[in-house]
Amino acid sequence: MSTAILAEAMAGLELPDVPENVRQAAKYVLLDSIACIIAARDTEMAPIVAAAAGLLGPEAGDAYSHARLADCMDFNEGYAGAHFGCGAVGALLALAAHRPMDGATALAALVAGFETGARITQAIGPYYVDGPDGRPVFAPVWGIATQVAYASVATTARALGLDAAVTARAYDLAGSNSSLPIGGAWSAAIDLPNTKYCDAGWGALTGLFAALSAQAGSTPVEGLLSGPNSLFAMLGAPNADPSLAIAELGAAWHLTAARFKSWPCCGLISGGMAALKGLVEAEGLSPADIEAMVVEVVPAIALPRFANIAPATFVARQFSLPHAAAMLLLDLPPSAAWLSPQVAAHPVTRSLREKIALRVYEGEEDLATRPCAVQARANGRIYAAGPGDVAPPPSAFFDEQAVLRKFRALVEPDTGEAIIVAVMAIESRPDLRPLAAAIAAARPCPSLPAALARLDALIPA
Structure with a gap:
């Protein structure tokens, strides 16, 4: 059997x-x-x-x-x-x-x-x-x-x-x-x-x-x-x-x-996030430039929870493409702050989310790559990115250096570096209780104060 x-x-x-x-x-x-x-x-x-x-x-x-x-x-x-x-x-x-x-x-x-x-x-x-x-x-x-x-x-x-x-x-x-x-x-x-x-x-x-x-x-x-x-x-x-x-x-x-x-959000919206990041990097768009934006997604995720412009809960923010896109446009480092109620309720965040809508992508479908297209109206112009237009950065990765960068961005170095050393040579460790103790003592890098300061700086005078 x-x-x-x-x-x-x-x-x-x-x-x-x-x-x-x-x-x-x-x-x-x-x-x-x-x-x-x-x-x-x-x-x-x-x-x-x-x-x-x-x-x-x-x-x-x-x-x-x-x-x-x-x-x-x-x-x-x-x-x-x-x-x-x-x-x-x-x-x-x-x-x-x-x-x-x-x-x-x-x-x-x-x-x-x-x-x-x-x-x-x-x-x-x-x-x-x-x-x-x-x-x-x-x-x-x-x-x-x-x-x-x-x-x-x-x-x-x-x-x-x-x-x-x-x-x-x-x-x-x-x-x-x-x-x-x-x-x-x-x-x-x-x-x-x-x-x-x-x-x-x-x-x-x-x-x-x-x-x-x-x-x-x-x-x-x-x-x-x-x-x-x-x-x-x-x-x-x-x-x-x-x-x-x-x-x-x-x-x-x-x-x-x-x-x-790469981001604390549902992987099903990663195609739209990658297309958006590629467009922003190619065109140099800033949050203040954005007048309206449409992200086209495959029908499987053209659902209310992914289109939510006012996500009221911790998990709703993970599945809201407008919220995740706003975090990316605001250039907030991916962290716990992305999902905090303070960042979600900030007027700069709310205003940007309200400019972002979803609609069904009508091109050839591939659930493995989840092709998406992004159209942004900014500075009186229309910017667009779809499959073949702007080469998006990877939305997910399989790379040791990228894993290490992510770890170091999330964990304070005074407690985190010993964990990295232990894990990367784990097969030679005679006893894992010191590693378990190090994990218990480790602290996250603070992310909320810097995120709120960044948002406050973007409030129009």
Whole structure:
């Protein structure tokens, strides 16, 4: 059965089995996630997450808080439209803080977790279906919670050294206990709740508990990844291909397809953001120049939550293209300040958002690149950028130096540099408890005072 095959491969995974570029990619995921966790300590979510984590005990609470903070700003890495690395990292950091663990074991566990999450994502398939006009739109039922639980359980099982049989039971327990696919109901809101399409902390906790429960002797419904009543049927996945969960095991690696985000906003609007940044850089446009702007997006994201010009909540600001575009035009460094209520309510921000509208892009569609076009009226002229007009900068990246720059922009150097050193040489570390302690002590770079000062300076005299 698929569960047993996948579990056997991941339970037996050793670092020499993993190509060097895949190991490096795992370090990037870990470092980027840690940066997002630390940056999120400067957001309104920090006390909420801390209070919830406090209900769970030290190890489980750490898994919950690390995963939810890593995901809460929508600034963490993505893979095929899903965020599940936070589940693997959340579980790993919790285990590293409370149990003896060497770095080589930790890196192998992180690889197992991300690769498992990616394989479950591939097996679930895209969450789009053809709309009335034949163009892709969101399916009525979709979700990206299950992958978080599987990434967490695979990391935990490998870190604990569970054998293949117990690991398989853990996987099936994680699938049985994972959250419902609430994406369709969630995305109908405009002022989005802060739990998003799933509570990533709960997903990490689900995986951690499943592995510990299996280790203690709990047994599940077996073979959840196969058969007519499989996990994929229960998820209502319209494009599922369960065979992809185990396709090319040991030959195909997914970590190198992770992409790291340039901005704290939904990756689905990254095409519009990149086109806008390319236009601004090419034409030298400033916020004061903008009279009106239209961003054309693919039909799948031509939805009210993406067009919201007055996002009232922390998460609504992550999914509002007018808000994210305003932050980019105002040249505010991507940080917690982008999502703060003070920056969102500032008159300069509000005025700029109100000038930005969305409409459907009518050109050739490619969901992989999400082509977009931007038209801006500024200084009495019309400026335009679309596919082939202005070469946009990358909206996401896979590059060690870019990961390091992002980390250093988000984490204060007196606490952050030691984390970088430890992560980039993690396989040589005999004990990860010093790294866990450094992460607990690390502080985010303050971003709000400078952002507000920048906005105040733009208020017309």
